[in-house]
Amino acid sequence: MKLSFFLSALLAAAAPVLFHSAAHACAVCLSGSADDPLTDAFNWSVLFLMAMPYTVLGSIGAFLFYNYRRSTKRASEPSARTTIAPLTWIHKESGR
Amino acid sequence: MVREAVARRLIEPEVAEELRTPALGGGEEPPTGVTSTQPAVSNARLALLMFLAAEVMFFAGLIGAFIVFRLASPAWPPPFQPRLPVGVTAINTVILLLSGLTMRLALMAARRGKPTRLVQWLSITALLGTVFLGIQGYEWLRLIGFGLTLSSGVYGATFYTLIGCHAVHVFGAAVWLIAVLLQARRGRFSERSYAGVQLCAMYWTFVVGLWPVLYGLVYLS
Known part of the structure; x- marks a missing residue:
């Protein structure tokens, strides 16, 4: 079972080498010339789409970091902490 | 005692x-x-953030396709195709950006616990969003009248797909905004509980922020 799986995986990995003409996954790759506007258009589009996940994840990370820092700052402010000041009033009131 | x-x-x-x-x-x-x-960051905000990330990638795919068609074409707009209404849409862009500002003011009113101000700013935002959609719809009808349709070529197809998807998102955001406005009128939000306004403001900011990018790409490029 293990051997057949290993052989199948090896065959699948070797297939692009054996049948290289059929293995060109992208029609644009190796087909367009450098000065072709279509090649240039695809290059810019691919560059844009490649940059997007990093931009999105970076923005989310920055947003979360900013919010974390802000909430930490707010929580560390003296006014944010629970105080026992109202009890002073009760004490005074009860002392009358 | x-x-x-x-x-x-x-x-x-x-x-x-x-x-x-x-x-x-x-x-x-x-x-x-x-x-x-x-x-x-609350779970609701985090969930919306993930949703917005998916939305950004969706629009990135559409923009990627637009870039291919735009840069590969020797003449843009192609010959015998109507020109897009750049001036009117510029005014429309200002209207949408103003709605982003009023939404921000609504959020600030919610944070400060001012329900009357909140309802006022939400109403103005909804009005500006509706005006934006109305002008867009009117311009679309004119363009269809001039012969620019989804099937008239790559120019029409990319225009209606990209701008149409954004319009659908603005429509969805406006429906959400009106639902939040109705809740605000019933006094559902307070200084301590305004998550509904906050989430709606996030989504509204997304659709507002996306528009100048699309306007620059589709109308001005």
Whole structure:
């Protein structure tokens, strides 16, 4: 079972080498010339789409970091902490 | 007598220490100095953030396709195709950007616990969003009249797909906004509880922020 799986995986990995003409996954790759506007258009589009996940994840990370820092700052402010000041009033009131 | 006993009990050091401890958190204070157990970003905001990330990738795919067609074409707009209404849409862009500002003011009113202001700013935002959609719809009808349709070529197809998808998103955001406005009118939001306004504002900011990018790409490029 293990051997057949290993052989199948090896065959699948070797297939692009054996049948290289059929293995060109992208029609644009190796087909367009450098000065072709279509090649240039695809290059810019691919560059844009490649940059997007990093931009999105970076923005989310920055947003979360900013919010974390802000909430930490707010929580560390003296006014944010629970105080026992109202009890002073009760004490005074009860002392009358 | 009873009041004195209660007061004495309240100022006892053990009871005072118990009262200082946050009700939900319990235990010792975290080392960072954060006394509250509330997360920095709520689950709802995080979920919307993930949704917006998916939306950004969706529009990135459409923009990627537009870039291919735009840069590969020797002449843009192609010959015998109507020109897009750049001037009117510029005014429309200002209207949408203003709605982003009023939404921000609505959020600030919600944070400060001013329900009347909140309803006012939400109403103005909804009105501006509706005006934007109305002008877009009118311009679309004119363009269809001039012969620019989804099937008239790559120019029409990319225009209606990209701008149409954004218009659908603005429509969805406007429906959400009106639902939030109705809730605000019923007094559902307060200084401490305004998550509904906050989430709607996030989504509205997304659709507003996306528009100048699309306008620059589709109308001005």
